[in-house]
Amino acid sequence: MLLIYCPYCKEERPEIEFRHAGEAHIARPTDIKAISDEDFEGFFFIRSNPKGIAFERWRHVHGCGRFFNAVRDTVSDKIIMTYEAGKPRPSDEEIQARLKELAL
Amino acid sequence: MSGANRIAGAGRLTPAKTVRFTFDGDIYTGLEGDTLASALIANGVHLMGRSFKYHRPRGVLGAGSEEPNALMGIERDKARKQPNVRATVQEVFEGMTAVSQNRWPSLGFDVGAVNDLLSPFFAAGFYYKTFMWPKAAWQKLYEPVIRAAAGLGVSPDEADTDHYTSRYIHCDVLVIGGGVSGLSAALAAARTGASVIICDEQAHAGGAFAYEAGVTMNGEPGFDWAVAAANELAAMDNVRVLTRTTAFGYYAQNFVGLAERVTDHLADPEPQQPRERLWQVRAKKVILATGAIERHMVFANNDRPGIMLSSAARKFLNHYGVAVGTKVGVYTANDSAYETAFDLKRAGVSVEAIVDCRDHPGEGLLERAADLNIEVLTDHSVINTSGARRISAMTVKRNRGGAGRSIAVDALIMSAGWTPSVHMFSQSRGKVAWDADTQRYLPGEYAQDCTSVGACNGTDDLQATIDEAVAAGLAAGKATGGKRAAKPKLAGSGAGNWSGGMAGSAAGAGPDTTVKAFVDFQNDVTAKDIRLAVREGMHSIEHVKRFTTNGMASDQGKTSNIHGLAIAAEALGRDMPEVGLTTFRPPYTPVTFGSIVNHGRGKLFDPARKTPMHGWEEEHGAVFEDVGQWKRAWYYPRAGEDMHAAVNRECRTVRAVAGLFDASTLGKIEVVGPDAAKFLDLMYTNGWQKLKPGRCKYGIMLREDGFIYDDGVVARIAEDRFHVTTTTGGAPRVLNHMEDYLQTEFPELDVWLTSTSEQWAVIAVQGPKAREIIAPLVEGIDLSNEAMPHMSAREGKICGVPTRLFRVSFTGEAGFEVNVPADYGRAVWEAIWARAEPLGACAYGTETMHVLRAEKGFIIVGQDTDGTVTPQDAGLSWAIAKSKPDFVGIRGLMRPDLVAEGRKQLVGLKTKDPKTVLEEGAQIVADPNQPVPMKMLGHVTSSYWSENCGQSIAMALIADGRARAGETLYVPMPDRTIEVEVTGTVFFDEKGERVNG
């Protein structure tokens, strides 16, 4: 069972309090009615499913109830960092810096 | 007398404390503290089981959890039978019943032993190759025969009467292993003030000190020191010492599962004692002090009862006071077996010969052997053994050739060297590294915040082990916030250094031979099997493992892994590290289902949710159905009524008079805030801005792909407050769905969602007399048709209690849904019932609710829809607000497939024979005479006998359904074909006049 740092509760909590909620940073198009079939397919159906660094949404459903984002390495199953919903995707440099911190 | 092989003055058990137990029906006497294995050996019993595949007679190999052979059934009573218990772990208690396994009709004479004679046909991969064809034979022939002949113990056939408990626990430092390294680490960590848990799978701390005679710690005997150290730790407030506790699984972020066996060693456990306690530990630091496990020698017929690891024989002698034989042979590639031989000889046991495959044993050993008059045959090997149910002789041969010599023995102890126990390290996802100098795998790269100390880390010298463990303990304590502390002074001496040895097959069992030299005793895997696997093309150790099943038994390859690897490497002509090592996975030793299921059985298997009116419903004879976790009144049979009769009566009564229905399980969400209507506009297909406070509307919620997700009635309580209802089953996911959009897509909206599902008890009063029933109980609300028409909501009081009263109908009748605070649900229900009953109304359950709504063509999401149905498909286009710029699903509805012709549409079906009720899920075709596979047009989604219509009614999803109105279609069933007519979905009161009362 993972420990996940909730950016709202500001501490690590056991994984069973959380629920995974799919890929992060897929914004719903503002004028969704106007987008093409291809764009809708990309928005709704296509997911990146990477090996390695993945950006995910989680919800602290049995805790503060907030949705937030996490950077997880799908190979090691380690959550590298979490951040509040709406915050931009962390840069490669930020992720690398955090990985270095974790290695210490 | 506790056995002829008990040696007076040896061991630590008290001769006066005897314990009687039975094994395969015979009564034996052991001593308190004995394991079943030590007690049986004390009584001269070595034959303890039959092997898995060949049914060969087997005795114990080890004296601990590594034991692959001596698996027993332990029985307390009919319900409490535990199969596959290791005799080397199970402690005896007064009155214990043990039975051997995997033999028929008896352990001494086993029919299955014919497999041993047929073994040329049972080579590795035999099952894969032989039982492949014909497929049908698997079910009828192969599997039953294999299951009868093979397999381990027999599972109990009654419910377990024991109870099990669990605890989440958090600590600074978890020490796994209570040997000298674990104790040293724990003593050091505890001094820093850190919270420490130390666990050991054995009944006592001390690890190898239990058998390593001659070790002293701070001047006292090693084992005595260990006992004192464990007591000292147990007395500290910040330390928890857990014996008989196996760390079985090491999971992410130092989450470690411990299984504590609380009562398995007790004759009469207190009833409140749990049998096992599951500890789910989250540790800031983990110290692995898991020691090392001795390996056996791989040579011909190395599996006869009486042949065992040297460390096992030494523990039987020095801890239990039991001699494993009277004429003991020794076969070794390592120094540790010498110490066992010396201890045995000093205890008065004859040691026939030490056969050492090496030229040069460790320093001083030959001299010490000579002093004790023990013959040592260096550069020799044991190339075979004989003996039926116990070893009777070993054949010894010089490695460079010459004639074999038979030496009569009744026990043979062996050591090929020691394998650091890296199981837990490996489970933690650490990578093991091959140490070429000492020819063993050691912890390499760590994946988690843990440290290995002592033998499991390849540290061989006693003082070095202590120093390493103390340093690790202090560091772990400090790193987790402990204070600086002085090192505990611990000085150890007198332990041997047992590095070295060999891996793989010994002389006489090499590639050119066909002998049975066992590598994995529990799965009956021989050196030959592993070579065969390589010849058959298995070049990865992972494939070899699966092809031969080496290391896949319940002992997890504790003794076999390294040998198997070495033999595979040799056959492949590669170095061991190139061949790799298989991954160790949890559990370290088998864990009972009881521990895993733990509290979660019986009434705690799953929460059973009951409404405030549940008690009344029970008292009034309701039959309940499960709807998710809810218990819902299904129907209320009266005397002499079956379900059909009860439902028919309820259906008639509601439409003729009225009925009361418990609708409390409906999901309810209070949507509050200035942007509440704006938010609902986005969540539902309908428009909400214009809905006036006091009015209700039926809403449809879609997923982004355009398919129906949920539905329900929404009431506007105030400008900024809506009372949303959802389906019973949909309540949590609908709230989650709405929260998701609110938090992540529309966070700028000033609106919040609060679940009120359980705040309100909901009493539906439906039928022509509904108003008459509730009117006298209601205060402050004008219930007249004019003041409170269909689809309106009012706040007021009923029976003196605040209510949200809705004029809504899921039956097509005029009716109300009375929402009252849940604490008052039963009292208000009873007050309404007291009015309703004299008028001839009834209470009705979910079945009647389903029939009544079907008569009106109202859908149930999840029954008449399946996640691929749009509002248009369901005939609900009217609920889509055409002018809204956006709502969830608006774009999905425009997808080509969703606007295409020929989609399945919800229609009504009437059977040509009005008495025939269709089966829900039945397929529908246009031409029943077409060849199979037929072209399916759709399926029946709801089907009932309608008492009010006097015929069977159904709803179905059918391709182009609405255009087929009036057409005859067919429902082919196994025994007949049913003719149906396509109709509209409303079967009763088509004009919908009754809701207006």
Next chain:
Amino acid sequence: MADIQAASPQYPLDGMVAGSALVQITPAAPASRLALRARPDAIAPLSKALAVKLPQEPKTSAQGTAAKTKGRRALWLGPDEWLVIDESGADLMAACQGAGGTFSAVDVSNRNTAIIVSGPAAEAVISAGCPQDLSLKAFAVGACARTLLGKTEVVLLREEADVFRVECWRSFSAYAFAFLAEALRDPMV
């Protein structure tokens, strides 16, 4: 209307009791409860209206500031979410009506019920099913959190070192009570 018999309440855990020498498990008294959600601009007005300072630190709670709201507690559940509990039966909805700022107040008095777990083994009994670290170091007196107990969601509040309040939805309360009663059978606790 005069003949209306006023309905009397029935509480979900009425009459339930469990305990041992080390721990007592009892239903809590009925209470008024408010599910409160608010934008930052409403925190001060609501704190004033309810006479309890809405805590803004995760995992903390606050007690009423006025004499008559001493028994009132506000529990931080999320960054804009509080559970207000008052055992005096005060009308909390009325209390916050008209308070300034943007907020949502919903009466959940009957949605939840509570179980009091008290005694030296209280922490151990709850730890049978709660994955959080409940040591005083990690979960001090006054600490609160929504979390899990076995297979059900609860809100945990540590009222005293040896006293926990376990809030749960009413239909889960029988399960939660039975779980705690089962857990206390272990003499180890």
